[in-house]
Amino acid sequence: MQRAGFVAARHELEVESESEEETMRCVSCQDQYDADEAGTCKECYEEANETEEELKREIEDLKAKVAFLRFWSPLDHHNHRSCGPCFTDVILVASSDEPPAGSPVPVPAHKAILVSRSPVFKAMLENEMEESRSGTIKIGDVSYDALRAFVNYLYNAEACLDEQMACDLLVLAEKYQVKHLKSYCEKFLVSKLNWENSIITYAFAHQHNAKTVLDAALSTITDNMDKLTKREEYVELVEKDPRLVVEIYEAYLSKQVNTAAHKDSPVKP
Amino acid sequence: MQRAGFVAARHELEVESESEEETMRCVSCQDQYDADEAGTCKECYEEANETEEELKREIEDLKAKVAFLRFWSPLDHHNHRSCGPCFTDVILVASSDEPPAGSPVPVPAHKAILVSRSPVFKAMLENEMEESRSGTIKIGDVSYDALRAFVNYLYNAEACLDEQMACDLLVLAEKYQVKHLKSYCEKFLVSKLNWENSIITYAFAHQHNAKTVLDAALSTITDNMDKLTKREEYVELVEKDPRLVVEIYEAYLSKQVNTAAHKDSPVKP
Numbered sequence: 312m313q314r315a316g317f318v319a320a321r322h323e324l325e326v327e328s329e330s331e332e333e334t335m336r337c338v339s340c341q342d343q344y345d346a347d348e349a350g351t352c353k354e355c356y357e358e359a360n361e362t363e364e365e366l367k368r369e370i371e372d373l374k375a376k377v378a379f380l381r382f383w384s385p386l387d388h389h390n391h392r393s394c395g396p397c398f399t400d401v402i403l404v405a406s407s408d409e410p411p412a413g414s415p416v417p418v419p420a421h422k423a424i425l426v427s428r429s430p431v432f433k434a435m436l437e438n439e440m441e442e443s444r445s446g447t448i449k450i451g452d453v454s455y456d457a458l459r460a461f462v463n464y465l466y467n468a469e470a471c472l473d474e475q476m477a478c479d480l481l482v483l484a485e486k487y488q489v490k491h492l493k494s495y496c497e498k499f500l501v502s503k504l505n506w507e508n509s510i511i512t513y514a515f516a517h518q519h520n521a522k523t524v525l526d527a528a529l530s531t532i533t534d535n536m537d538k539l540t541k542r543e544e545y546v547e548l549v550e551k552d553p554r555l556v557v558e559i560y561e562a563y564l565s566k567q568v569n570t571a572a573h574k575d576s577p578v579k580p
Numbered sequence: 581m582q583r584a585g586f587v588a589a590r591h592e593l594e595v596e597s598e599s600e601e602e603t604m605r606c607v608s609c610q611d612q613y614d615a616d617e618a619g620t621c622k623e624c625y626e627e628a629n630e631t632e633e634e635l636k637r638e639i640e641d642l643k644a645k646v647a648f649l650r651f652w653s654p655l656d657h658h659n660h661r662s663c664g665p666c667f668t669d670v671i672l673v674a675s676s677d678e679p680p681a682g683s684p685v686p687v688p689a690h691k692a693i694l695v696s697r698s699p700v701f702k703a704m705l706e707n708e709m710e711e712s713r714s715g716t717i718k719i720g721d722v723s724y725d726a727l728r729a730f731v732n733y734l735y736n737a738e739a740c741l742d743e744q745m746a747c748d749l750l751v752l753a754e755k756y757q758v759k760h761l762k763s764y765c766e767k768f769l770v771s772k773l774n775w776e777n778s779i780i781t782y783a784f785a786h787q788h789n790a791k792t793v794l795d796a797a798l799s800t801i802t803d804n805m806d807k808l809t810k811r812e813e814y815v816e817l818v819e820k821d822p823r824l825v826v827e828i829y830e831a832y833l834s835k836q837v838n839t840a841a842h843k844d845s846p847v848k849p
Contacts, residue, residue: 335604335618339628342621349604350625352613359608359628366635373642376737379760380649382696398669398691398705421692422667427651436667468645491648 382466403448405458416455418462428465429487453483464492472499478515485519497523504528506535510544517555533563651735672717674727685724687731697734698756722752733761741768747784754788766792773797775804779813786824802832
């Protein structure tokens with residue numbers, strides 16, 4: 312059935328080709344097009360196809376490399392059972408201000424991994440500091456789950472994020488200077504950004520030096536200036552940290568000036 | 581200037597469009613083409629462009645991930661100096677049959693890394709074997725340089741290969757089941773394959789179970805059957821391992837049959 316339809320379509324094409332207006336058939340979507348819709352010639356199409364194949368091969372190679380370099384983590388229970396001893400030589404402990412329900416669960420790790428991934432751990436463990444001698448690193452203001460996810464990421468560059476976890480991990484990444492994780496969390500937070508959470512996200516990004524998130528949040532806010540002052544978070548921010556509010560207005564002003572310059576027209580009142 | 585040129589080119593195109601035979605201009609190479617050289621329409625061209633951009637972004641992300649997951653190796657002198665203690669907990673020693681000029685130089689490493697990269701090291705170090713107790717792993721029939729390159733690869737998936745090193749590392753990769761390294765060496769050896777080295781490479785690939793290299797070498801040999809029996813390596817192989825020579829002839833025969841079937845013509849005498 313389909314084949315018959317195809318043959319009919321070809322026949323149609325041939326008939327049309329013979330008519331006055333010459334039309335082309337796109338080798339990709341198979342639709343007809345004419346001069347003003349022209350894309351590439353066949354040679355360039357084939358070249359582009361080859362490039363795409365090459366890029367895909369490179370991606371496969373890189374994925375295999377990532378899989379090779381990725382570590383099982385000592386936290387991965389499935390592997391933990393099968394791997395027996397994991398040769399860990401340090402433990403991390405989450406210590407929060409809240410009184411703990413029991414003694415905190417330690418997170419085992421390898422000094423070599425921590426040192427390799429974070430310049431802060433490097434300085435801490437290579438210079439005879441308290442943590443190096445005791446083999447215990449206390450991490451303040453963090454939940455066990457966030458600490459666990461943080462250590463896991465150091466082993467395999469993977470994390471399962473929601474907004475809360477992305478914020479928690481960004482704070483740890485900033486504190487321990489794990490750039491790759493920070494940028495991973497920033498991308499996630501930008502993807503979740505909307506008008507509703509923009510003010511809170513803006514304040515958070517400011518506090519933790521997350522430039523990408525900050526710029527994206529500012530852009531969302533300045534796109535909605537008419538609604539800004541009515542929001543509760545705005546009123547709170549004016550109260551708590553008016554400097555940040557000033558920066559919003561400065562960004563808005565600069566955006567207006569830029570837009571005006573772009574349009575070659577005076578700034579709207 | 582450039583803009584004026586562009587406008588002129590557009591004008592030319594418009595004039596030509598009005599002529600009898602309608603021609604298109606390829607948006608990629610800027611050459612004109614007509615119906616039988618048609619590639620894609622503009623929409624598909626733009627889509628393909630977007631796909632290419634996406635693939636390139638994915639490559640950048642993967643490269644960053646590789647850089648993050650890659651380890652400095654305890655052998656990397658530059659880092660070694662700056663990193664102070666490297667928390668290594670095992671040493672590897674190259675032991676060859678030749679009487680050593682001095683005591684062999686040990687290669688320091690981390691059990692956690694070895695175990696993570698090789699199922700053979702995993703079995704060795706996790707079960708209370710001699711190597712696990714002593715913290716020393718003897719690696720037989722290998723040069724110090726090859727052992728060093730091998731351990732380095734386990735840390736950062738990088739190696740500087742020549743043909744000898746690729747062979748040495750392939751042997752180690754096979755012995756310790758480091759698949760990623762084996763396939764890396766195989767790719768390199770295939771890229772260096774030619775008629776001159778094909779018989780030696782074939783015998784080597786056979787011995788070390790390197791299927792990709794084996795197939796490529798067999799293909800090179802069977803393309804040059806007229807010259808085969810005159811080669812010294814061939815005579816030696818007949819002497820040393822005639823089974824392998826039989827496999828060459830079998831591959832040749834099977835190729836001939838396939839070619840014949842493909843051409844729908846009888847096998848040439």
